[in-house]
Amino acid sequence: MPRVVPENVQKKQARDAKLLKELKERRDRERKERAEKRKTLRANAEKYYKEYQNQQQSLVDARRKAKNAGNFFVEPEAKLAFVIRTRGINKLDPTCKKILQLLRLRQLHNGVFVRLNKATMNMIRRVEPYVTYGYPSQSLIRKLIYKRGHGKVGGSRIPLTDNSIVEGQLAKHGIASVEDLIHEISTVGAHFKEANNFLWPFKLSSPKKGFAEKRHPYQNGGVWGNREELINELVKRML
Incomplete structure (x- = not known):
């Protein structure tokens, strides 16, 4: 004869299973969000690096152009x-x-x-x-x-x-x-x-x-x- 599981134990097992499932889904969601955030931050860092490099190169090019033309280069005003x-x-x-x-x-x-x-x-x-x-x-x-x-x-x-x-x-x-x-x-x-x-x-x-x-x-x-x-x-x- 199969063992009868009390109703309160069944409810507890169902609740625990539901909580475990929700916990797993939340952790998976948070893991995915963290991965996407890291990807975005990495892309931003690379974008900023290229922006800084372009700014420096633009200044160097402007100075060289002025020097080759025999002109004075006025440095941009500090902000x-x-x-x-x-x-x-x-x-x-x-x-x-x-x-x-x-x-x-x-x-x-x-x-x-x-x-x-x-x-x-x-x-x-x-x-x-x-x-x-x-x-x-x-x-x-x-x-x-x-x-x-x-x-x-x-x-x-x-x-x-x-x-x-x-x-x-x-x-x-x-x-x-x-x-x-x-x-x-x-x-x-x-x-x-x-x-x-x-x-x-x-x-x-x-x-x-x-x-x-x-x-x-x-x-x-x-x-x-x-x-x-x-x-x-x-x-x-x-x-």
């Missing part, structure tokens, strides 16, 4: 600056203190990206004796974000160890990975403000071989002021 605080709070007047707070440069050796326009240039010039700045290369932006990048998540400083951290905060702006974030910053895109606000100010180390003369401008062999493209060399010594 982005990287600003580093070089002095502390001693003899800091209230206006400069407020501007440094607005620039998010609250501590010595903090660094931030700034979109260059008339308003931000006026702010930087007002606090110039306390900062040094210049125009970062795309490779430097990439290195900074990968080596020292932290995001603002719920008011906390979180290292950018995974694309999901960026996606969770910036997906609504079309930024779903660290590469998307780098591209948005380096091209000063439509959502630069949101991307830059998500990035926590970079905490840099004291530069190798130190600073020369903090009280003098860079043009006179000192520290503060505009370094233009030479900011890349300084930041590399501070990473």
